[in-house]
Amino acid sequence: MELSGLLGTSFACDCGKTHHVPVRRFVYGSGVIDSLAELVPGSCADALRVVVVADVRTWDVCGRRVEEVLQTAGIAVARVIVPDRRQGGPVCDDITVRPLVDQLRGVHPDLVVAVGSGVINDLCKWSAFQLGIPYLVVATAASMNGYSSANVAPTVAGVKLLIEARPPVAVVAEPSIIEQSPREMTAAGFGDTIAKHQSTADWVANHFLFDEYYCRFCAGIVTKLEPLYLDRPEDIRDGKREAIGGLFKALFWTGMAMTLMGTSAPASGGEHLLSHTLDMMAETRGENHDLHGRQVGIGTLLSAALYQRVLAINSPALIPLPVSIDERFWSVPSVVAAVAEQYGSKRARLEPIRKKITGHDAWDQLRTKLAAEVKSPETIRTWLQRAGAAVSMADIGCSRERIRSAILHMHEIRRRFTIVDLAWLTGVLPGQVDHLIDAWL
Numbered sequence: 001m002e003l004s005g006l007l008g009t010s011f012a013c014d015c016g017k018t019h020h021v022p023v024r025r026f027v028y029g030s031g032v033i034d035s036l037a038e039l040v041p042g043s044c045a046d047a048l049r050v051v052v053v054a055d056v057r058t059w060d061v062c063g064r065r066v067e068e069v070l071q072t073a074g075i076a077v078a079r080v081i082v083p084d085r086r087q088g089g090p091v092c093d094d095i096t097v098r099p100l101v102d103q104l105r106g107v108h109p110d111l112v113v114a115v116g117s118g119v120i121n122d123l124c125k126w127s128a129f130q131l132g133i134p135y136l137v138v139a140t141a142a143s144m145n146g147y148s149s150a151n152v153a154p155t156v157a158g159v160k161l162l163i164e165a166r167p168p169v170a171v172v173a174e175p176s177i178i179e180q181s182p183r184e185m186t187a188a189g190f191g192d193t194i195a196k197h198q199s200t201a202d203w204v205a206n207h208f209l210f211d212e213y214y215c216r217f218c219a220g221i222v223t224k225l226e227p228l229y230l231d232r233p234e235d236i237r238d239g240k241r242e243a244i245g246g247l248f249k250a251l252f253w254t255g256m257a258m259t260l261m262g263t264s265a266p267a268s269g270g271e272h273l274l275s276h277t278l279d280m281m282a283e284t285r286g287e288n289h290d291l292h293g294r295q296v297g298i299g300t301l302l303s304a305a306l307y308q309r310v311l312a313i314n315s316p317a318l319i320p321l322p323v324s325i326d327e328r329f330w331s332v333p334s335v336v337a338a339v340a341e342q343y344g345s346k347r348a349r350l351e352p353i354r355k356k357i358t359g360h361d362a363w364d365q366l367r368t369k370l371a372a373e374v375k376s377p378e379t380i381r382t383w384l385q386r387a388g389a390a391v392s393m394a395d396i397g398c399s400r401e402r403i404r405s406a407i408l409h410m411h412e413i414r415r416r417f418t419i420v421d422l423a424w425l426t427g428v429l430p431g432q433v434d435h436l437i438d439a440w441l
């Protein structure tokens, strides 16, 4: 079935579940902004008052045009420009969302129209959800897969959280805008998309070891789109229309797979932990971090290298995970408490599955399943290089010490089991950390 036919429907999946697709419209096409007013009533019948939310850059890219189109159609439009933070753009955290919620509450709109990519989309999804208002997003970059997701990943009191929210009623984008967005943003989207090959293996491991729910349809949702950007990754670097369009659609549908499952399992695994950890380190130390997808690309390379080493082990003798987290590393009390809770919960879950890893034939069964999903680090590195994405720790602004610290603490931040835990259990980490950095990062 054509994926677009699933929009706004519920369908019975081969996995046995009925999946609900909450996004009603997804339009990637020239001139879609000019017909935005037609989408608004279709998306939300009584959308008479609209707030357009942008930052200073996305306002110039197409925010002003969005406002004009809606005003011309007779819709009352208010405007919120989210302020920049530090030297960079806005940040999705509790400090930024509070005044945004207050501004939206003051207008009490029928619809929020987000004009932007990662941060603006997340801020609008989060604040609109808090106020129970639907939102629509006019995307300005193929930089991440969060447009269609039901979650927001903000920083609250220094801790990177995953907060449940509601997906937009519609996602629209014009190819010429996406193609002209900064190259590193498109390359970031590429990094976020290829993470899927590693995160699916983590999902399979969780299915095998913890009976986590697994859906083949959601895991393979973008398989048919992949040739558009993976056969010739340099088309992403060169801004070729077909490849960028394929990537944007893949980002939309990988985000949707997370929404269908109600978890981030289809598109996020151990590779994402590196990016989250770097973000948290930046937050607690007052430093900057790179784009999510650029960091995830490096995390995907690391995950592939970890899988390669772990799967080469013929009969693992499992080593206990360290008893507790490194409190000095996380330093801020609220962060220490949140990380310790996640880690403690994970350690408790690991005890019962030891036999599932080392039992008769179990390791070979698991290895075979995981090997069928993962890509080699050589393949990942070549894809990233050809797409013009970040390929080394230096590219994402990390010193050796910084990336080493992130690798050695990334297993502490989440309860969910990933390749990073398997690497610790099998002794690949921490022992081979320097070797991994030398070989791959």
Ligand SMILES: [Zn+2]
Binding pocket: 013, 014, 015, 016, 017, 019, 215, 216, 217, 218
């Ligand atoms: Zn399913």
Ligand SMILES: [Zn+2]
Binding pocket: 144, 145, 192, 268, 272, 292, 296
């Ligand atoms: Zn991601």
